[in-house]
Amino acid sequence: MAAIAQDLAGTVLRGLKDLPGRAAIGEPLARHTTFRIGGNAEVMYWPTQPGALVEAVQWAQQVGVPWMVLGGGSNVLFLDRGFPGIVISTRRLRAVEVDRTELRAQAGAPLARLVRYGMGALAGIPGSVGGAVVMNAGTRHGSMAAYLCWVKALDGRGRLRTLGPAECELSYRDSALRRLGWPVLSAGFRLSQRDVEPQRVLQERRSSQPMGFPSAGCVFRNPTDGPAAGWLIEQAGMKGYRVGDAVVSELHANFICNAGRARASDVLALIERVRCRVQQRFGVWLGLELDVVTPL
Numbered sequence: 001m002a003a004i005a006q007d008l009a010g011t012v013l014r015g016l017k018d019l020p021g022r023a024a025i026g027e028p029l030a031r032h033t034t035f036r037i038g039g040n041a042e043v044m045y046w047p048t049q050p051g052a053l054v055e056a057v058q059w060a061q062q063v064g065v066p067w068m069v070l071g072g073g074s075n076v077l078f079l080d081r082g083f084p085g086i087v088i089s090t091r092r093l094r095a096v097e098v099d100r101t102e103l104r105a106q107a108g109a110p111l112a113r114l115v116r117y118g119m120g121a122l123a124g125i126p127g128s129v130g131g132a133v134v135m136n137a138g139t140r141h142g143s144m145a146a147y148l149c150w151v152k153a154l155d156g157r158g159r160l161r162t163l164g165p166a167e168c169e170l171s172y173r174d175s176a177l178r179r180l181g182w183p184v185l186s187a188g189f190r191l192s193q194r195d196v197e198p199q200r201v202l203q204e205r206r207s208s209q210p211m212g213f214p215s216a217g218c219v220f221r222n223p224t225d226g227p228a229a230g231w232l233i234e235q236a237g238m239k240g241y242r243v244g245d246a247v248v249s250e251l252h253a254n255f256i257c258n259a260g261r262a263r264a265s266d267v268l269a270l271i272e273r274v275r276c277r278v279q280q281r282f283g284v285w286l287g288l289e290l291d292v293v294t295p296l
């Protein structure tokens with residue numbers, strides 16, 4: 001096994017060697033997720049130019065090496081065995097520019113910067129532009145869909161495409177980009193004078209979400225009809241329920257927190273117990289908002 005892994009890492013490093021940016025072998029993914037959980041990436045690569053991200057993805061597609069794009073790592077759970085391929089981080093693609101009422105941002109720009117330019121409904125959501133676009137991240141005050149004008153993304157054949165909002169099909173924590181697995185390189189947003197006041201949004205979050213422990217935000221999607229996932233979990237008596245160091249938050253039952261050294265297997269076991277209990281009690285099977293990264 002070790003020899004195969006060495007071989008894969010060597011192949012990837014050779015494939016990336018002329019591209020700008022940094023690559024690391026055996027990078028601990030726990031360092032790159034807000035959950036602070038996950039094994040190692042066979043190779044992690046931080047491109048410093050959008051073109052390098054494009055070439056890295058095209059190369060991985062051609063040679064058949066598993067790959068994924070990671071933004072702020074605030075909505076993912078990597079397994080304890082890690083990722084057997086190349087994790088391409090957008091952390092070094094952070095440029096933002098504003099042209100009157102349009103804001104253009106590279107995929108790795110933190111959402112917090114967009115909030116400063118006026119996209120107040122997103123205040124307090126961790127993560128990057130790319131992750132937020134594919135997830136259609138948002139709060140009850142509004143989501144990415146309210147601001148999005150265009151997206152530059154790579155299609156399944158590695159061709160660059162510019163898509164309008166309709167083609168992106170943003171819906172509740174979902175998009176066509178997410179379903180198709182198309183990497184987002186940059187996006188444009190409409191700024192308005194009459195946006196939501198970020199302080200108000202932040203205040204609401206502070207009183208309703210656990211801030212002290214690592215987490216990945218809401219784990220379950222709210223059902224389309226009826227009460228929210230958090231309410232169902234709380235009423236099913238699961239607040240404070242624990243597997244290893246993975247704990248259902250006492251403050252917001254749709255959050256699972258890492259209370260120390262939680263492993264991905266703890267989180268997954270806890271997810272199944274919560275789902276089964278809610279199913280028994282209310283007949284509702286909760287879908288996941290959290291992205292559990294399970295490469296073949």
Ligand SMILES: Cc1cc2nc3c(=O)[nH]c(=O)nc-3n(C[C@H](O)[C@H](O)[C@H](O)COP(=O)(O)OP(=O)(O)OC[C@H]3O[C@@H](n4cnc5c(N)ncnc54)[C@H](O)[C@@H]3O)c2cc1C
Nearest residue numbers: 071072073074075107127128130131132137138183184217
């Ligand atoms: C404390 C906390 C509070 C949160 N509150 C909210 C909230 O109020 N509302 C909300 O919507 N979310 C919330 N989240 C979840 C999360 O912050 C959002 O989903 C965020 O948009 C994820 O962005 P990211 O860059 O961290 O994505 P990641 O976690 O890095 O990735 C998530 C998914 O997006 C994909 N992805 C990342 N970048 C790209 C790219 N450039 N192109 C294509 N795919 C990409 C990844 O492959 C993965 O499938 C919260 C999370 C935490 C930890």
